[in-house]
Amino acid sequence: MKTPTARLSDILLTALAPMLWGTTYFVATELLPPNHPLLVASLRSLPIGLLLIAWLRQLPQGVWWWRILLLGSLNIGLFQALLFVAAYRLPGGVAATAGSIQPLLVVWFSWIILHEKPSKRSIVAAIAGLIGVGLLVLGPMARLDSVGIAAAIAGAATMGLGTVLGKQWKRPASLLVFTAWQLAVGGLVLLPIALIVEKPITLLSTTNLLGFVYLGVVGTGLAYTLWFRGIDKLKASAVSSLGLMSPVVATLIGFVFLHQTLTPIQLLGMAIVLISVLIGQQTR
Numbered sequence: 001m002k003t004p005t006a007r008l009s010d011i012l013l014t015a016l017a018p019m020l021w022g023t024t025y026f027v028a029t030e031l032l033p034p035n036h037p038l039l040v041a042s043l044r045s046l047p048i049g050l051l052l053i054a055w056l057r058q059l060p061q062g063v064w065w066w067r068i069l070l071l072g073s074l075n076i077g078l079f080q081a082l083l084f085v086a087a088y089r090l091p092g093g094v095a096a097t098a099g100s101i102q103p104l105l106v107v108w109f110s111w112i113i114l115h116e117k118p119s120k121r122s123i124v125a126a127i128a129g130l131i132g133v134g135l136l137v138l139g140p141m142a143r144l145d146s147v148g149i150a151a152a153i154a155g156a157a158t159m160g161l162g163t164v165l166g167k168q169w170k171r172p173a174s175l176l177v178f179t180a181w182q183l184a185v186g187g188l189v190l191l192p193i194a195l196i197v198e199k200p201i202t203l204l205s206t207t208n209l210l211g212f213v214y215l216g217v218v219g220t221g222l223a224y225t226l227w228f229r230g231i232d233k234l235k236a237s238a239v240s241s242l243g244l245m246s247p248v249v250a251t252l253i254g255f256v257f258l259h260q261t262l263t264p265i266q267l268l269g270m271a272i273v274l275i276s277v278l279i280g281q282q283t284r
Contacts, residue, residue: 007234011281014230015242020223022249026257027219031211033201038194041080043212046187048221052180060181064172067165068181074162076186076224081193082155086148100133100247102156103280106240109164114236121279122237128276129244135269137247160240166228167236175232179225234281241280244273 002010032040053059060068103126110116171178204212230239248270254260 010230010233011238011242013226014234014239015245015277017223017227017230018243018246019249020219020226022246023253024215024219025250026253027211027215031207032215033204033208036194036198036201037084038081038190039198039201040212040215041084042187042190042194044187044215044220045076045080045183045224046191048216049180049183049185049187052176052221053184056174056177056180058173058177061172067169068185071162071166071169072182072185073189074158074165075182077189079155079159079162080186080190082151082158086152086155100130100156100244101153102160102243103129103237103240105157105160106163107237109161110167110236113164113168116235116237118237121282122241125241125276125280126237128272128279129241132269132272132274132276133244133247136251136266136273137269163231163240164236166231171228171232175225175229179221179228182228183220183224238281241277244277248273 028037028040104123107118107122107126111118173181227239230242251260251262251266251270255262
């Protein structure tokens with residue numbers, strides 16, 4: 001049985017992953033080349049994944065080849081591709097709100113795959129989180145697009161399924177090795193799509209390089225390591241609810257660094273999200 005201090009440490013370390021992902025919008029818009037979202041998504045994971053594999057010198061064995069292909073595609077490759085489709089076709093608020101259905105999907109996947117019957121608290125936390133994110137980021141003039149909404153929900157489903165399968169299968173190697181495999185596979189899956197859809201990046205400034213280094217090392221390598229560690233240590237539904245910290249951090253960064261305003265409705269939504277995250281960690 002874990003002590004309360006150890007469990008709190010697991011929760012805080014896992015929460016750091018979506019908080020780091022919440023910085024992605026600022027880094028992408030302020031530091032990285034414009035109009036290359038899929039290529040940026042591939043380059044944020046592929047180089048760091050390959051470097052880690054070269055350093056650790058360990059490859060999957062047996063059944064883990066296809067499992068890593070599936071997990072890397074779900075958690076990184078397909079998720080990132082669908083995320084950027086949603087981002088291009090929807091305002092950020094609509095995309096974030098549609099994506100925040102992930103905790104509900106994880107509760108459902110956990111019930112089917114892990115045979116974890118959902119508690120009332122986990123369901124209430126997931127629904128409250130969805131409402132809170134909607135209040136936080138969804139403006140009255142939000143434009144709806146059926147393809148964009150479908151992509152956002154499908155993206156939430158792919159990462160939600162990847163979270164639950166990672167919990168079900170139990171990693172066969174160290175946390176760093178397991179993360180490196182998925183980063184490399186996810187980047188490789190995404191790279192040919194990016195090269196077909198987008199033009200290559202022809203010029204990189206020092207600012208662009210700094211942005212890629214931060215996004216690759218901190219926003220991807222470190223963040224996914226903490227996320228997969230959390231999947232090991234916590235219930236899948238608890239981990240997924242922590243993902244709602246990402247739009248909260250993105251909103252706060254926009255307020256502090258981009259001089260965006262915060263309305264009373266947004267503050268209410270932020271409070272509801274934080275309460276739903278807290279409830280999500282108390283489920284049994």
